[in-house]
Amino acid sequence: MNLEEKQQRLAQFAQAHRENGLPVTMQRRAVFESVLEREDHPSADEVYAAVRAELPEISRMTVYRILGNLVALGLLNKICHPGSVARFDPKIYQHHHLVCLDCGGIIDLEEERLNKVAWPDVRRFGFEIADYHIHFRGRCAACRQAAKKSRKPPTKRKQTS
Ligand SMILES: [Zn+2]
Ligand SMILES: [Zn+2]
Incomplete structure (x- = not known):
């Protein structure tokens, strides 16, 4: 800002x-x-x-x-x-989020085309939509890196003779 x-x-x-x-x-x-x-x-x-x-x-x-x-x-x-x-x-103002499933981190995502999603017709529910935002869920760079590191290398099979 x-x-x-x-x-x-x-x-x-x-x-x-x-x-x-x-x-x-x-x-x-x-x-x-x-x-x-x-x-x-x-x-x-x-x-x-x-x-x-x-x-x-x-x-x-x-x-x-x-x-x-x-x-x-x-x-x-x-x-x-x-x-x-x-x-x-x-x-x-309207913007969207990338939400990390592991650490709960939230990253702002500002993409104009995501602000143009056509609203569904929900009159049958008696519902009136006020606004929306999209959250994409997944894993952030730091958590993906941490997961990669903690993954154990495949154990080598001992040669038996
Ligand atoms: Zn994370
Ligand atoms: Zn935000």
């Missing part, structure tokens, strides 16, 4: 708080900035650990509550993939 983009997001942050009559506290700002600077889609606990380095007094509950608020205000995205804890994403 470049400086200009960051300033724009901080302005958006201030505006959303003003419009909703919420105070911009140091804690809220620290939580928001902590997620804004990351591309690894941290969990709430990871955000808590990062913010606590800066504001040692902050409680886990407060960080969880602020994250919930920031999502409700549309300033952050919450992503939930089955089988893993909720993660937070500073990118609020």
